[in-house]
Amino acid sequence: MTPTTATALVLTLTLAHYASLAAAAGPRVIIVGAGMSGISAGKRLSEAGITDLVILEATDHIGGRMHKTNFGGINVEMGANWVEGVNGGKMNPIWPIVNATLKLRNFRSDFDGLADNIYKEKGGVYDKEYAQKRIDRSDEVEENGGKLSAKLHPSGQDDMSILAMQRLNDHLPNGPTSPLDMILDYFKYDYEFAEPPRVTSLQNVVPLATFEDFGDDVYFVADQRGYEAVVYYLAGQYLKADKSGNIVDPRLQLSKVVREISYSRSGVTVKTEDNKVYKADYVMVSTSVGVLQSDLIQFKPQLPNWKVLSIYQFDMAVYTKIFVKFPKKFWPEGKGREFFLYASSRRGYYGVWQEFEAQYPDANVLLVTVTDEESRRIEQQSDNQTKAEIVEVLRDMFPGADVPDATDILVPRWWSDRFYRGTFSNWPIGVNRYEYDQLRAPVGRVYFTGEHTSEHYNGYVHGAYLAGIDSADILINCAQKKMCKYHVPGKYE
Template sequence: MDSCTTRSSVIIIGAGISGISAAKVLVENGIEDFIILEAMDRIGGRIRKEDFGGISVETGAGWIAGVGGKESNPVWELANQSGLNTCFSDYSNARYNIYDQNGKIYPSGLAAEFYNKAVKLAIEELKNQEAKLCGNFTLLEPSLAPKTPIELAIDFILHDFEMAEVEPISTYTDFGEREFLVADKRGYEFLLYKMAQTFLRFAPEDKIIDSRLQLNKVVKEIKYSGNDVTVRTEDGCKYVADHMILSASIGVLKSDLITFQPPLPKWKTEAIMKCDVIVYTKIFLKFPYKFWPCGPGTEFFIYAHERRGYYTFWQHMENAYPGSNILVVTLTNEESKRVEAQADDKTLEEAMGALRDMFGPNVPVAEQILVPRWWENRFQRGSYSNYPVLSTRKDFVDIKAPVGPIFFSGEHTNEKFNGYVHGAYLAGIDTSNALLEDMRRKKVRNQARSLHFKNYLQPLLALSKSWTSAQQTISEISKWEVAQQLFLLKGVILSLLGMMKGSRMET
């Protein structure tokens, strides 16, 4: 083994919340011989904070969704245990704060009418997809398709922002319908550091110094067999283990960043390709002063434009950070990709145009702008997974199922809560438990095999002992006795060879 080869029991790819929660479960069950390989220079994955305009903003996951129900959201519990600062987000009035391009707010009754129409359209679209699967595809009625700016805005809110999942949404039915924005200078990622502190070594300044976590390790190849898995990174290092937990994002799995040898089976790749990747971009703008309403029910407001998703959904940060003078506008999918590909100055110009349509020509130019680029990030390739409306149970089973020693984790492997932080957290726990169960089964099989082997070996050893202790020459042993002992020896050897062959097939 060369100097850059590391051997461990388990390799974990990715130090997001799935990878960290998976490692924690391993340690709690006595498996401390693991290594975590993280492509970036930090832990957290798609949970990331940045300092902007004097506050800490969440460029990735920003909310704890699913609070206030009979069952407690595990991430909400972690937040409470860690003393994480959060702020309640009230979306109830967002759909009625819709501005046209002349700065007028649509009457609430009209907005409600268009919202109800959008819901009807969504139901018709679902029926259309079901009919298509049955071979009875029909086009939507032209009168139902969204055309006007307000229709396009509400359609965007309904499908891309508010309810990108199929109803009922498990997060809200299981954990509650309230959502809380993380508003803490330590960031959402603080929860991961608190979790990591329970099993990794930290320096006094809260820096991780444990060699089992290796940052800036970009995995380029995963070679696996029935017995082990070998990982090669772009810096030329090699890592070998008995098992692997792969918590790379669905976007990375759909890309060509990692090569598998042999290639993943067809059923696995088909399941991966069926799962969509959502790009969700929160653009932050810092202003010299407030020019937008900040009273009750005004935290969220909507811009109706003739282009769907064009700087549609806005939020001010005054509830979370009073006096911050920061606005956030959310883009998704194709608009996100378009904006990521252009200069920030161009994005600022476009955003200012939308704001001046809503609030007048005297709106001041933003002093700062922050544009995250999750799609261009080759270690993420998107924000979160989104299964098609008519996905089957088999799609979820296949995307989660292990391939040899490789166990798959991440929010996309959680059938009930995919797309959420708590889904990623629970996926890490579930994956480690599945791996531990596999280890237990193999241990039991090996013990049984060892006992079986011993039972066959004992007569062979006894025969050998008697053979050497007899102190007789072949001429002194009858031909019949020699033949009988050789026949017994041949049977034992053939049985052992059969056992070894079966052992190779099992692994």
């Protein structure tokens, strides 16, 4: 018997041990976390008749990483901002809620003019024709990577990094080294996955299921109600809300920081930081994989080794959207100017910019996105230091313009926040269906959900939404149909 087969057998037997438990009438379920996945799971459970719920949310609001805040007189998004994957063969389940049901203000993001808007390190733009050639070559390599990816064994045993694929295609064999190639590579991969090509799985992102399934278009949500309105709408389907849409249902309890989850054959006990104790038949844990990797929540008994390993194998990436406000505009506007790049000799240094002529007229606000190591570095310094660095970069980009000092800045600190420990998951090299099955698999009466448990759409809002439904269905099968076995096939089966 191979090690992977043995692991699969142990997991099957562990879960099958609970299959003989009779499902009590009207089981009580605790949901840990009121982000998209937790709220989605609660909705699915309620639709199945499981309404004896309590949702424990660590913060003072629902929505999790979908969260608006006021900045310079407008509401902007701290986390998720786009509906990604629209106008394709399938319908992204988030799109009709945003565009038709709630009618949130949204704008199609147009990246076609990018070759016109790549700024040199010390000012001026790159020649459009040359920049477009480099973009076209990068696209060609990615297309070849997609063909290679389709031939790899589904287990992930032949997986490789995106960087390795680039080398196989004689593209930037030592990695991108020129400022132009670095920012184009960063825009294509880091800006999407929040980690560099050298650590990102080819097999899981090329081609990317979100765009293959739902379409290539992305829409930026810029509504003063916030993108979180989607979560409030879903919550309002089963939780009591007032006329303003605020959830007033006592089953939702905010500012409840879960610190301990005890589980046995007879049920679960959840303890919060304020020394409250909650008992139930099942618990659904919807925290981020970053939180699962931390010591915020203690499981008693400890989770089995196969579960711990599956949690630790995934990456929790950091994607930081920094909003900066100025007393006046000094940047180009107009068609094809919404996105522009800064080609620094330092990879990922304030590289991807967005202006809001359409979304937030007259707000004089720019957005610059950083990721990974730059995100962590910036989180450790003062906002004033970050503001100074940004103004220096902009003065280098626009040497002939009168670039004033910024009046305000918003720097989210997802990595430092103990309730998130990052922004979204990224699948490392070689991690595939087997590890995903283990990550999503319940441990006795403890169930798991979150964007990281979405096999094809991790990291996306629709992935979080669909993951909540999928995990709830697993719990429903056990609680109502006595189908408690969750079989994880061996990695190479």
